[in-house]
Amino acid sequence: MYLDTVFTMVDYDKFTIHPEIEGPLQIYEVTLGKDDKPHFVSIQNTLVGILKKSLSLPAIELIRCGGDDRMAAQREQWNDGSSTLSIAPGVVVTYERNSVTNALLDKNGIKVLTVPILQISVKMAMKWPSFMGTGLRLEEYCLQQSLQET
Secondary structure: OOHHHOEEEOOOOEEEEOHHHOOOEEEEEEEEOOOOOEEEEEEEEOHHHHHHHHHOOOOOEEEEOOOOOHHHHHHHHHOOOOOOEEEEOOEEEEEOOOHHHHHHHHHOOOEEEEEOHHHHHHHHHHHHHHHOOOOOOHHHHHHHHHHHHO
């Protein structure tokens, strides 16, 4: 599973998030010590707290996929609602089928470019041999192909 399946940075201080990962987190910070050996530190905090500290920002905004509607969150998570491709700060490419999340992104000042998944699926079936061996994720390859066609 890719991290962007549940969490994606969409602007300097804004992130899409699947609501079920908002709870307290335990992460491990790994740095190289003065003795050239790895140094491990366990950190427990909320995602907002961790991001604020790591990015040195006063505030972080989490944009919940599906909003506050539990059913919409589950449906759009299943449909890759948080799997956005950030192409610039504040500009993302998403699947058009995630209408709730896309509207929330727009409401929060994010420019949303949508791609119909059926179009991707049909075109990819025809181009599958070209995709293999590129090292790109399927979404990245589809976007690259779509941009070349316009």
